[in-house]
Amino acid sequence: MTIALQDTPFDPGVLLAFFSRGRTETGAIVTFTGIARADGGKSEVLELEAYPGFTEGEIRRIAEEARVRFSLHDLMVIHRVGKIKPGAPIVFVATAAGHRREAFEAADFLMDYLKSKAPFWKKEHGPAGEKWIEPTERDHADVARWDG
């Protein structure tokens, strides 16, 4: 299980190559890559703040829950922090399971958590100044699917 924050860009292909290598006992690998949309150059620089140590710890706690709940063989979460240019990847999640349903659901579950509840504080830097962002209604609805 790999959980890491990093303040430099990453290539999702390199991460999948690393995650999938030699994984001969896994039937299914799902990855999710979240990208800061460029919106044709109109998009603003995103800044993500984490609480080093605490943020990884909280993600690891949910990752462990996902590992058990979905019988995962392995999982990886790589999350950018700091200033992120439009068009750059923000987050990469990979899940490995015996069958595809578990791999899909675990990646979906982890992303719902990461996008709505994970300990990050998000700011947009634009020509009109800076703005702190909160999760959208859709993010809240997505994460509520997994309760009960």
Added chain:
Amino acid sequence: MTIALQDTPFDPGVLLAFFSRGRTETGAIVTFTGIARADGGKSEVLELEAYPGFTEGEIRRIAEEARVRFSLHDLMVIHRVGKIKPGAPIVFVATAAGHRREAFEAADFLMDYLKSKAPFWKKEHGPAGEKWIEPTERDHADVARWDG
């Protein structure tokens, strides 16, 4: 949109690197990689037969349906044919969309189709001989989720 059959091994990381490169207007990329489980060396060699031209055409038809239904920006399906060694990737699906829900659902939808209805004929080669394989009950139940 890339739909291809190939009779040689592929590296899912290389495919994701290719699929994600320069994709600055996409918010979400989901990939699925299906692997022939090695089962600790007990697994049998899998042989997949396709009807060249027809098989890609049928996959392209469903891929086009997924593109419209889930508002995809792009998608890729790479499928092995011929004899596949235990531990080797069999199928790679990638979907690109504005938001994660669409990217997840499209990949899930495409995989349910590919695993249960796509024009392939599957044979296992083992010490006890050869055996043609049909889709499992679970595959049928999975694909039925998308009807109506």
Added chain:
Amino acid sequence: MAKVLLFGPLRDIAGWREKDVRANTVAELKAALTAEDAALGAALNGKGVQVAIDQRIMRNDTGLRANAEVAFLPPMSGG
């Protein structure tokens, strides 16, 4: 003359994969194949076997153009 293609288990039953057969309709073509090989004939009429003419699944016997490609597709297993 039609080019007949067999897939999956049908190929194992017939012992061949591709063969030219003289026929103007799918019915004629099946009759010709059954005359040669009764086991194959039964299998071609088996549950779930579909017929593709020139790479399109056909529900009815529409007749065959010259050099049509006629494929017999047993139930597909998925990948």
Added chain:
Amino acid sequence: MAKVLLFGPLRDIAGWREKDVRANTVAELKAALTAEDAALGAALNGKGVQVAIDQRIMRNDTGLRANAEVAFLPPMSGG
């Protein structure tokens, strides 16, 4: 002495990110910060602000060990 950490909007309100404050409980610590900066004090008691002591979210004021790390966490936005 406690090491206070501010995150997200709290950091912008305060104009700092990290500061040592003399306090034996979270209540004392908040009182000290409010005395210095009323706007920050109000923000620390704002809706959804959680307190982590030594990287663990605490619902109650348990008192602070020497050199405790006290983090004020406004509502998290997700990544």
